[in-house]
Amino acid sequence: MLEAVGLSARESAVYQALLTRPGADAARIAGDCGLAEAEVGAVLLRLVQDGLVVQSGRPTRYEATAPDVALGKLIGRQEQRLSAARLEMQRLTQMFRDAGAPGDAGQVEVVSGASAVSARVNRVYEAAHRQVRAFDRPPYMQRLGENLPLQQRRQREGVAFRTIYSRDALALPGRFQQDIELSCASGEQARVRPSLPTKLIMADESMAVVPMAMGEAFAETAYVIRSSALLAALSALFEHEWSRGVPLVAGPRRSSEQLDQPDEKTRALLGLLAGGLTDEAIARALGWSARTTQRRIAALHKELGVSTRFQAGAAARDRGWL
Known part of the structure; x- marks a missing residue:
């Protein structure tokens, strides 16, 4: 997880080992991490430079800096980098969009x-x-x-x-x-x-x-x-x-102030009917069977008090449904 703040897997392992073994030397940490002592020494040096570890004494001993302090600084640095990257992304995006603006007329x-x-x-x-x-x-x-x-x-x-x-x-x-x-x-x-x-x-x-x-x-x-x-x-x-x-009326949900409005499926049906689709095409579009489609159209006609699709469209518009 510490890779997210810029630490390598080895640096993360050494730092976490020091958290449970304060005051250890490079040899002890190398044994805990299964790494060569020389390799651990180089990692510890980088951690000291980054403020995650402090060293003291002769022979040299190491102790981890409190995570909320050390990692907090690293997270702050990453946030600054991300903020700078975000600004750069916005600049490049604007360049990208501007490239879509007119070039030579008639191109x-x-x-x-x-x-x-x-x-x-x-x-x-x-x-x-x-x-x-x-x-x-x-x-x-x-x-x-x-x-x-x-x-x-x-x-x-x-x-x-x-x-x-x-x-x-x-x-x-x-x-x-x-x-x-x-x-x-x-x-x-x-x-x-x-x-x-x-x-x-x-x-x-x-x-x-x-x-x-x-x-x-x-x-x-x-x-x-x-x-x-x-x-x-x-x-x-x-x-x-x-x-x-x-x-095409499709998708909007009814609010509490619109209880007289049709439900979503009815609105979708109205839009498709108004678009001139056949019963078969409506069934395919809405995933209904032919019988369900005919039943829903008949129910809509009954609710609107009409007998034809044209009348249904006119009545729906009068009610503000289309």
């Missing part, structure tokens, strides 16, 4: 290889100062929820996330519950469109990653686009699709 870079594309996507998350916007549609090269911890950290740092999901994204088995619902619960604003023209992730107005193709090989090659007329066009495209999207 478009081609990135090849799944790992390289994934790294650039992560860089978009890190480069954003205000918001991250995304078109989300299958297929995917990353595991479900892989970027969620990074997104949640950036949200805690004040970056807003707005995502438009295609119906196919919601219907992908496990995607809704293991990723999308959790993203929304952590503060993501989400909307749904029947389809999307491309995949897209954009940091502010400074950087975007767009796949070169939408087939199975899309993840292997992508464009990295920096501030330019093309990036401005992508931003306008996102806002146009956002204005036409249906809000």
Whole structure:
């Protein structure tokens, strides 16, 4: 454990041996630790220099300094080093984010290889100062929820996330519950469109990653686009699709002042219904059986006093559920 404050395993062993045998000489400590006497002598010298051990007398005897004093000083030094390292990390992080800022106008870079594309996507998350916007549609090269911890950290740092999901994204088995619902619960604003023209992730107005193709090989090659007329066009495209999207309600929990609000599963169901998903797609998204899905939809219709999905959406909006 003392390695955490900068002591080697041998220094730690010698120091702890001295704690139980004050006034011992190097030979006695060497016997206790199973080390050569010359080696222990060198270790003791370093411990004396670091203030963990004091020496006295002829022949030389050694005694351990009280741990709360000696180790307290070492811990203080480590804390100073960590504080300096933290400041340096912040400086380097700012350099990293600034590198995502506009370079030459109109710059478009081609990135090849799944790992390289994934790294650039992560860089978009890190480069954003205000918001991250995304078109989300299958297929995917990353595991479900892989970027969620990074997104949640950036949200805690004040970056807003707005995502438009295609119906196919919601219907992908496990995607809704293991990723999308959790993203929304952590503060993501989400909307749904029947389809999307491309995949897209954009940091502010400074950087975007767009796949070169939408087939199975899309993840292997992508464009990295920096501030330019093309990036401005992508931003306008996102806002146009956002204005036409249906809000996806998922994740928020009811407070004591919202007891008239639907439970989480009902809110999720409403969002998927509003997104235009079929009963079969809803069942896949929520992990329900077809019978359970039909039963929950029928119960929702009954509660809202309606007979069609369109009426259900209108009634839910009237109640402030959507």
